[in-house]
Amino acid sequence: MRKVPITLEGHRDASAPLTWPQRRTWRGSRLKHRLCRVIPLPAGVTLDQVRGALQWAYQEFEALRTTFPTDADGVPCQKVEARGEIDISVLESGEDCVEADVDAVAQVFRRELHDPAVDPPVLFAVVVVGERPAYLVTAASHLALDALGFRVLRNALNDYLLLGAWKRPKGSSLQPIDRARYEQSPTGQEKNSVALAYWQKVLAACPHRDELSRAATMDSPAVRAAVAVLAKQRKVSTSIVYLAAVAVITGALTRRSAASFRAAASNRRDARERYCVGELVQFMPGLIEELDAPFTEIIKGAWEASIRGFRFSHYDEEALQEIFRELDGVELDFAYNDSRSAGQDSPVENSGDDLNCMDATRIEPVRGAFRTDSRFLSVIVRDGAGKEGAVLGVVVHDAYFLEIRVEQVLLALEALIVGAARGEAEPAEHPLRFTRAFLGERTDR
Template sequence: MITVADQVVVGFSGDGAGAGELSWGQMDIWQAMVRQKSWLPNGVWIPLPAGTTVEELADRLRYVMSRYPAARTRLAFEPDGAPRQVVAASGEIALEVVDAGDADPEQVADELRLRYQHAPYDFTADWPIRMGAVRTHDVLTHLVMVMCHLVADGLGARVLFDELDVRSTAAVPAAQPLEQARWQSSPAGQRQNTSALRHWEGVLRTMPLRQFPESRDRRQPRHWRGEFVSYALGPALDAVRARTGAAAAPALLGLFAVALARVTGINPVAVRPMVHNRFRPGLDRVVCMLAQYGVCLLDVAGISLAEAVDRAQRTSLTSYKNAYYNPVELDDLVRRVVAERGGELELPCYFNDRTMLAQPDASAPAPAVPQLRDAVARGTFRWTTRQDIPFEPLIVHVDDVPGAIQATMFMDTHVISPADGEALLRGWEAAAVQAALDPAAPTAPPPTA
């Protein structure tokens, strides 16, 4: 059981105060929070260097709260329930210190992270960052930090931690969320939104009505989370990229589309890839929630695996360009198209590639068959969570882990069965291995033995 031994009140102040509409990225993640009944916290704990003091940790927290307007952002709600962002000029926040006693401090740090993530969150009153420290016999050993997803997406969090490490004093980018929302309401922003929604409408009107076959195994609790760790996907992908010249993201996407078509039997395949949007002017170093899901439609029938990767490379560029839009207006568009197509249109699965894969050595020999088979045999899959609180129908997050690639799947068993969910991730690995050995192999499922 976690017992807070000390609380240090940390005062802060910073620029950028004001109130206004949510930016598109903020509204997108807010809608996900409403659907999933969660404030979608992201948490981490790290070991501290010997000799770290409480005062130093208070300075870290003050730096974060003062420097980044997103860390000082809370929500207010209009009478109709519409959220608005409110950025404070100053305030106070508590840094908690927990005594581990004789317990394992790493275990206590993880328990504190879970406590922060599971504690109730008030969007209108709470600061979106929670920070605490673990102390063992008067020595600080670990720092715990949890952030609401409204503060930052993955790349925004990376900027935050990079600047925190060096206490950057560089000017904060001007395009903070309040300014983003103002631009998005401008004629230029509305032109971007109109163009993006036109792309979405084209996909929504031509994609198959069903994205998944009827689930053959509806479970209670119905929403499951699974983890697949693959030691073969990385080297296989390197070989595919070296032989085709494809970038990592579209290669992963194309092979995922092949696996999805093989499992569901449905083609063309519609997928919603996460797009970070940081290639847009002035947004690359902003600590904020900027990423949004795009949409692409991939016909992978009757072609080679290499051609599937090439089509993903070409199609994904259009998806990236059109992944910057007003999500409220997208919802209106989806409702209209669903009604016009008979009310049975299933939306595509989400695909969030967070890997940072290096460019492969084109001169390196392709991995041998025994090497890839051994790597496949080392892979592991496990179900980690079963709950009634909803996830999206199907979302796959992809991350680098030491020596491997990890895919984390959130799914509704009333939409896709647990067996098909596992088969999808293992089939994704199998398609990559097959493409590494023979890029000319067909996308059709290989014959069973």
């Protein structure tokens, strides 16, 4: 790959403490590899146009040129310099090998160690086929970009290449430096106090955690179709339906009629935040107070808990960790992350015609289970391969449910969701009782 230099002329030199979301990322990912994504480029653009668009993006979005040095005590901050120079990579490819070349560039970016104190957080490589720029490979530190921030960047680059300007609402987008300064202001500190008080309220009734995990994933066309049916009926997102079902499973396993959870929150409320290229994601606390109810009511409870929790999803991460330390191991019942919300513009589910396709379900065990700070379960909803839609991943924590295989937990989720969508009396009207019986039957075999 050859290098093409870009000279940067930004608006300001600035520094600030890490934002609260960046502090969470710093604890777990400060020296990890960058995350890679591939952007197909519009037809008809030239290499000079792509270079100009990237120069504009580096200058427009401070997150792309922010470094994260530490002081003598190891405390990080974020630093933006107005002027500088950065190289983009250009790889000449051919029609018969372009996909392999794109994968190879992504692998190079993934293997390259990233030192946030000195290295640019976001890198670009242009893959050219003949004279035509075909793909833009991006590599970004999570300190700089969350998935929604990447979507903003992708859309802005497409606008710039096609229209010569970024098509967005009037006014400036939020910059991470400004978010950090807001968080240190009296208004930000008041918001933090309110959010932490709600976290403490939810945590008050939570149990402690042990340290065993088993994991598996499920690809079920029937579940995708059933979730789409229920979401349409109840006028909620598919994510809320999945959340409600996981809460029922948790209640069935723990023999309780309530479930607490933590879920990823985008923290993009107004236009400035929605168009922010940066890391804003934090976790929100939630409590679904009544699981011994019809599934439609549990869906409503999941929606209300999510709306309530989203109000308290912006807070000082270090202060929250102090609360957890004071509570000595107390944790929420389950962790929930619908990564589709960040990865695509509108999650696509299958049609109701697939409700009877339970024979097509594929369940696979997962080695090296992902850990989250939850007591019993961790669940992730992610995009499937190609156009297959959502795949459910579940991790069962602790030693309480050793008699229940992790695959059985996923089958219980499928039976509950599909049964409720079909209108079957027991899963629709008595989902908690149905799920307890389903897991009990599977345990006895």
